[in-house]
Amino acid sequence: MRRAALHAVLALLIGIVHAAVVVGVALRYGYDYGPGSLAPSALAWRYGGLVLLGAVPAWLAFEDRLASPLFVVAVIGGYAVGMELAPPDPTFVDVADIEPGIDEPTGHTVVEDGLYIVKYVGAWYVWLVGAVLAGVWEHVARARSGRVPDPGGWSRLSWITRTTTREGALRVALAAGGLHAVASLGYAAGWGIFGSPLLLVWGAVGGVALLAVPTYLLVRFGLVWPLPVAIVLFLNSVHTQAYVAGPSDPHALYVGAWFFFLGLPLLVAAGEVAARKFLGTFDAYNRI
Structure with a gap:
C-alpha cells in the first residue's frame, strides 16, 4: 500500500512537471496559455489534461513496469516541443498583412512556423488513450510471452491476462x-x-x-x-x-x-x- 501511494505521488509530480514544461514553452512563444487568459473550464481541461498525459504513463511504468505508454508520449510530445523550439520562431501576422485585398487590420491572427505545442495540447486525450492502449498491449504481450520479462502477477493490469x-x-x-x-x-x-x-x-x-x-x-x-x-x-x-x-x-x-x-x-x-x-x-x- 505504501509503495502504491509513493508511485501515485511520483507519477503526479511527473505529470505536473510535464504540464509545466509544455505550458512554459507555449508561454515563451506567446501563445495564450497563461492562467489569466483562459476560462476556468478551459484551464482545467488543458492543464489537467497535460498533468494526466504525463502522470498516467509514469504511473503505469512504476506500477506495471510498462515502457510503451511513456514511449508514445515521449515521441509525440518530443516532436511537438522539438519543432516548436527549432528555428524559425513562430510569427503572429494579421490576415491583412498577407491578403493584398484587405487594407485595414482584421484582428484575426495567423501563426506561421508554429502552433506545434497548441496542437499537442489540443489533442492530449487522444495521445493519452493511445498510450493506455499501448500499455494494455504491452502488458498482455509480455505476460503471455516467454521471451520478454513478465510485468509481474501483482500488476494492476494482471486481470486482463487472466x-x-x-x-x-x-x-x-x-x-x-x-x-x-x-x-x-x-x-x-x-x-x-x-x-x-x-x-x-x-x-x-x-x-x-x-x-x-x-x-x-x-x-x-x-x-x-x-x-x-x-x-x-x-x-x-x-x-x-x-x-x-x-x-x-x-x-x-x-x-x-x-x-x-x-x-x-x-x-x-x-x-x-x-x-x-x-x-x-x-x-x-x-x-x-
Whole structure:
C-alpha cells in the first residue's frame, strides 16, 4: 500500500512537471496559455489534461513496469516541443498583412512556423488513450510471452491476462473499442467532420470495431501484432490531421473509411497466424 501511494505521488509530480514544461514553452512563444487568459473550464481541461498525459504513463511504468505508454508520449510530445523550439520562431501576422485585398487590420491572427505545442495540447486525450492502449498491449504481450520479462502477477493490469473466457475477452475488447471511439469521435467533432447523425453513428460503430477486434484477437487468441498496428493507425491519423498541412482530412478518412483501416490489422493477424503455424508456435491457447 505504501509503495502504491509513493508511485501515485511520483507519477503526479511527473505529470505536473510535464504540464509545466509544455505550458512554459507555449508561454515563451506567446501563445495564450497563461492562467489569466483562459476560462476556468478551459484551464482545467488543458492543464489537467497535460498533468494526466504525463502522470498516467509514469504511473503505469512504476506500477506495471510498462515502457510503451511513456514511449508514445515521449515521441509525440518530443516532436511537438522539438519543432516548436527549432528555428524559425513562430510569427503572429494579421490576415491583412498577407491578403493584398484587405487594407485595414482584421484582428484575426495567423501563426506561421508554429502552433506545434497548441496542437499537442489540443489533442492530449487522444495521445493519452493511445498510450493506455499501448500499455494494455504491452502488458498482455509480455505476460503471455516467454521471451520478454513478465510485468509481474501483482500488476494492476494482471486481470486482463487472466481473462480466458469468450465473454471476458469481449468485455475487455469493447472497453478498448469504446475508449478509442470516444477519443476519435471527440477529435473529429472538433474539426467539424460530422455532417449528419448517420455519419456519427457510422463513425461510432467503426470507432468501437477498430480497436475492439484487435484487442479481442490479443486477449482471446494471443495474436500480438494486430493491436499495435491499429494503435499506430489511430495516432497517425490524428497526428497527420493536426500537423500536416493540406486540403485533405486524414482523420475524416479514418473515421469514414474505418472498414479499410480495420482490414489492415486483420491482414496482419492472418500473417501472424500463418507465420506462427509455420514455426510451430501457434496454438491460440487451445481456443481455436
